[in-house]
Amino acid sequence: MRPLDSPATAVLWLLLGLALAAVSMWLLAVSVPERYAADRAFRTAPVCPAAARTGAADCLRRVEFVVSDVRLGRGKRGASIRARLTSPETGSLYAQFRNDGPVLDGQKDGDRVVGTLWRGDVVTIAAGGAEQPTVISPSRLSEASLGLALATGPSGLLLAFACGLRMRRRAEPRPTRGMRSLVRLAGWLTLASLLASGAVHHFGLPLWCLPVIWLPLAALCTGCEVVFTRRPPASRLR
Numbered sequence: 001m002r003p004l005d006s007p008a009t010a011v012l013w014l015l016l017g018l019a020l021a022a023v024s025m026w027l028l029a030v031s032v033p034e035r036y037a038a039d040r041a042f043r044t045a046p047v048c049p050a051a052a053r054t055g056a057a058d059c060l061r062r063v064e065f066v067v068s069d070v071r072l073g074r075g076k077r078g079a080s081i082r083a084r085l086t087s088p089e090t091g092s093l094y095a096q097f098r099n100d101g102p103v104l105d106g107q108k109d110g111d112r113v114v115g116t117l118w119r120g121d122v123v124t125i126a127a128g129g130a131e132q133p134t135v136i137s138p139s140r141l142s143e144a145s146l147g148l149a150l151a152t153g154p155s156g157l158l159l160a161f162a163c164g165l166r167m168r169r170r171a172e173p174r175p176t177r178g179m180r181s182l183v184r185l186a187g188w189l190t191l192a193s194l195l196a197s198g199a200v201h202h203f204g205l206p207l208w209c210l211p212v213i214w215l216p217l218a219a220l221c222t223g224c225e226v227v228f229t230r231r232p233p234a235s236r237l238r
Contacts, residue, residue, distance in 0.1 A: 004162065004166050004175035010166040014163035020155065021156035025153070032142065035142035036207060039142045042137075043139075047061075065115050066085070071083065083104055085115055085122060095115070102130040112127070147193060147197030188221035192214055192218050
């Protein structure tokens with residue numbers, strides 16, 4: 001069911017577009033600032049003094065853990081990537097990860113890693129000069145929120161606008177080229193946000209790099225779509 005097939009389907013996709021835009025607004029207004037503040041607090045947190053307790057302290061404590069029960073994803077979609085970390089200070093706990101590496105995939109039962117505890121949670125593990133964040137690392141959470149906001153907001157607004165035009169011109173049997181172009185552009189902008197999020201995640205870039213990478217990609221997608229739409233239909237088939 002394509003968004004512009006009929007005015008009836010346009011209503012459904014219009015509601016979906018508005019819902020996506022609302023999610024984006026909530027993320028930008030609430031979730032992203034909260035998680036960015038947590039990320040900033042984590043990056044500026046001091047090292048815990050030796051006398052500090054291991055509990056939910058707002059400082060960084062590095063603890064040596066013994067690794068066991070390593071579960072790797074090995075490229076499987078949706079696989080649970082985790083390991084049990086044990087130390088005399090914390091006892092045994094499970095840490096979950098988004099990727100196999102660069103640390104976890106080199107560990108086997110009995111190996112030792114250095115974990116960073118912040119506010120009572122293990123946020124990174126390190127071994128052999130490499131460091132790997134867990135799924136609850138503040139930097140990863142803020143990155144995910146901003147990436148989702150970029151993926152849903154612009155695309156949702158474009159989709160809603162295109163469907164609104166289709167409903168306004170419901171007497172016409174087919175949507176215009178401009179309407180179809182807006183729907184395609186919504187998809188391209190979603191892809192641009194995924195590429196930008198992937199680049200930030202892969203290279204470990206700071207959060208502000210995400211919109212910096214996304215904006216040129218979005219501009220490129222918009223320019224290409226404008227050029228494609230303005231070309232005469234016959235020239236596209238050559």
